[in-house]
Amino acid sequence: MAVTNMLEDGEFDVQVWDDGIEVWITQMGSLMNMNTAFVDRENGIVAIIDPFDGKRWTQALEKEGLVPTHLLYTHTHRDHAAGYPGMMKRFPDLEVWGHEEARVPNLLAHVVFRKIDFTDTWDCKPDESVEWSAGNIKLTVTHSPGHAPGHVTFHGHGVYHAGDLLFVKSAGRVDLPGGDPPAQQRSLINAKKILSELPPDWRLIPGHRYDPYNNEIPDWISLGEVLVYNYFLAHITE
Numbered sequence: 001m002a003v004t005n006m007l008e009d010g011e012f013d014v015q016v017w018d019d020g021i022e023v024w025i026t027q028m029g030s031l032m033n034m035n036t037a038f039v040d041r042e043n044g045i046v047a048i049i050d051p052f053d054g055k056r057w058t059q060a061l062e063k064e065g066l067v068p069t070h071l072l073y074t075h076t077h078r079d080h081a082a083g084y085p086g087m088m089k090r091f092p093d094l095e096v097w098g099h100e101e102a103r104v105p106n107l108l109a110h111v112v113f114r115k116i117d118f119t120d121t122w123d124c125k126p127d128e129s130v131e132w133s134a135g136n137i138k139l140t141v142t143h144s145p146g147h148a149p150g151h152v153t154f155h156g157h158g159v160y161h162a163g164d165l166l167f168v169k170s171a172g173r174v175d176l177p178g179g180d181p182p183a184q185q186r187s188l189i190n191a192k193k194i195l196s197e198l199p200p201d202w203r204l205i206p207g208h209r210y211d212p213y214n215n216e217i218p219d220w221i222s223l224g225e226v227l228v229y230n231y232f233l234a235h236i237t238e
């Protein structure tokens with residue numbers, strides 16, 4: 001079968017959603033971290049989820065006359081926050097968003113987490129969703145702890161960015177410091193509910209491009225497909 005959607009390292013896929021918001025997706029680094037950005041050109045807003053490499057993001061945006069305005073974090077594991085220092089050096093006025101509980105204690109900070117100075121936080125309870133908007137970008141943010149404290153997912157404009165809650169076939173590990181298996185179980189059950197209610201042709205963007213599907217290792221999978229193919233989504237019950 002032909003390879004249909006495997007991005008090169010640092011290659012960007014750009015699609016314009018029905019409402020004019022651009023959705024930029026790339027994978028970067030040896031762990032193939034997936035990044036999603038939402039671009040509202042009308043209002044000059046660029047919100048990037050978990051940027052891996054600030055320089056490569058900045059260069060790609062600059063070619064289009066764009067600059068980042070918001071960083072949104074699914075969680076603060078070092079690989080997901082890899083681009084943070086470079087981004088802040090270049091754009092010190094960025095709004096930086098994450099969940100309040102992703103402000104991890106110092107004890108854990110040096111091992112798997114990177115300290116991020118959030119300018120703004122969400123503080124919703126596990127499984128609770130809140131709306132976030134900037135210009136015409138409107139996202140639903142869902143607190144989904146388990147893989148890491150304060151982990152959140154984002155959905156809107158045709159995508160569900162899962163972070164390390166879900167990959168194409170599998171789910172995020174719970175054995176790292178701060179991992180919480182029962183919380184992950186609840187978050188997966190809640191994710192199944194959310195995904196079942198979203199349009200099946202929306203794309204699930206995993207935190208990493210890890211899992212094979214249809215003879216490729218895709219950057220994304222449709223929600224309709226992931227609900228059947230993902231081991232956890234297919235089998236999990238309350």
Ligand SMILES: [Fe+2]
Nearest residue numbers: 075077148164
């Ligand atoms: Fe992680």
